[in-house]
Amino acid sequence: MSAFSDSALLKKLGELNSSQQSIQTLSLWLIHHRKHHASIVKTWFKELQSAVSEGKKLTFMYLANDVIQNSKKKGPEYGKEFSQILPKVFTHIGETCTSEKLFGSLGRILNIWEERGVYDSKPINEYRGRLNKEIKDRADASSSGTSSEPNTNGSQGGGSKEKSEKREKRKHEEGKPSKVKRSRPQGVVEEKPSAGQNGDAGHLSPYLPLGDPPEPEELIKALANIENSASSDAVVRERIANLPPEISEIGCLSKLEDKDAAKALAKQVNEAVQLLNEYNARLAAEMEERTKLASMLRDFQAEQKELLVQAEKRLDEYKQKLNRMVAVQKEIRDHLSNLPDLTQLPDVTGGLAPLPSAGDLFNIH
Incomplete structure (x- = not known):
């Protein structure tokens, strides 16, 4: 479009x-x-x-x-x-x-x-x-x-x-x-x-896609945003993967020896929870963006298919017109080939005697 x-x-x-x-x-x-x-x-x-x-x-x-x-x-x-x-x-x-x-x-x-x-x-x-x-x-x-x-x-x-x-x-x-x-x-x-x-009010046009087809610029921007989405953030994913196992295992609580160790573990847990909450929110937003992008791609594809059908119809029409024009062109060429070549006719102007003058016609001998 x-x-x-x-x-x-x-x-x-x-x-x-x-x-x-x-x-x-x-x-x-x-x-x-x-x-x-x-x-x-x-x-x-x-x-x-x-x-x-x-x-x-x-x-x-x-x-x-x-x-x-x-x-x-x-x-x-x-x-x-x-x-x-x-x-x-x-x-x-x-x-x-x-x-x-x-x-x-x-x-x-x-x-x-x-x-x-x-x-x-x-x-x-x-x-x-x-x-x-x-x-x-x-x-x-x-x-x-x-x-x-x-x-x-x-x-x-x-x-x-x-x-x-x-x-x-x-x-x-x-x-x-x-x-x-x-x-x-x-x-x-x-x-x-x-x-x-026509009378079918429920199908007013066969050319309307399923939704509002996006502009190509909008689609390109949406694709670029997906490339920079949360699932592609390798730094955050590595931080999550390197979290210590004791922050997620209850059994590790029994190994705490003093209050300072418990406070240090609580701090680690709070930081991990905040990190995971932020990342999960980004992932949820990414899912919404991907759902929207899928809808945009569907509508864009449907529109392109419809435009392709229309272009193919126009192409067929132009091909038919071209065939008719080629047939007319061939007919004209055949007609021209059947016409006499005036350059091949004998020169009759130089071989005839000049016409008599008025004096010659009325001169009585």
């Missing part, structure tokens, strides 16, 4: 496409780096605003949907952070976009959020209102005849009125959840519904 940086985030957002694999891969990366959730959501919104294509804006919303739903089990950071920016997001889309597919897909996302309790009904209704506010304003302006937006035919608001009527109809249909959606919510990505967007 690559380390987080603003440049890496911008690059990944720029490379994002509408495929299930692309969305889920980036979603996993964002969830892994959720401690940067504030700057991530801020950059996400900035890039969504600057996206020229409405399809790209929809892809950004698919990504947000996947992150919001799949990060719930790890913490509320993304859900809370997105809730602060979503009103502006839906306002921006409502004012700048006109695609029926975009508004229909966003309506389904809102329905899914409401059904799964991702957000309460009140903010979701607010999102719907912001998304459709510009539509209502245009429809009201068109019906009153005061619209100042010219259409391609030179009339005022004719095309806008037709679009507004369609989108008002879509708004009415979205506000009334269908029985099909209630019984089996459909995936938000229409072409390829992802596992994080």
Whole structure:
């Protein structure tokens, strides 16, 4: 898992496409780096605003949907952070976009959020209102005849009125959840519904590991701490091994001859007890660290296996594309080999007589 940086985030957002694999891969990366959730959501919104294509804006919303739903089990950071920016997001889309597919897909996302309790009904209704506010304003302006937006035919608001009527109809249909959606919510990505967007709320994404995978730097630091742990402290272990046997054998008490010898033995016993208590505490802490490290290694390994599977899938896709390109290249070469070689044709320009002039044609002898 690559380390987080603003440049890496911008690059990944720029490379994002509408495929299930692309969305889920980036979603996993964002969830892994959720401690940067504030700057991530801020950059996400900035890039969504600057996206020229409405399809790209929809892809950004698919990504947000996947992150919001799949990060719930790890913490509320993304859900809370997105809730602060979503009103502006839906306002921006409502004012700048006109695609029926975009508004229909966003309506389904809102329905899914409401059904799964991702957000309460009140903010979701607010999102719907912001998304459709510009539509209502245009429809009201068109019906009153005061619209100042010219259409391609030179009339005022004719095309806008037709679009507004369609989108008002879509708004009415979205506000009334269908029985099909209630019984089996459909995936938000229409072409390829992802596992994080289907009806199985218990398995929102196949790409989430067992726990929170550690950063490589954290794993390296944990491994270094284990190397310097109590069990590796040869000096203390040698001190414990060289303790005199009389401090741990009760039978040696009978050999004490006077009070001074008993005091000396008691001092030795107290020092040994303190040494062993401190070492046992260090060993207990080491056991906790090793348990934590084992969990980190398990999660890191699970994540690497998942990334390996994804990389192998991409490799297979690229191999297939390469094979198709090689086949096209071969076909082009075969086609070129069947074309005539113009350099081998005879030179017919020098062997023909010059064309007669107009005087020669009309000269009567």
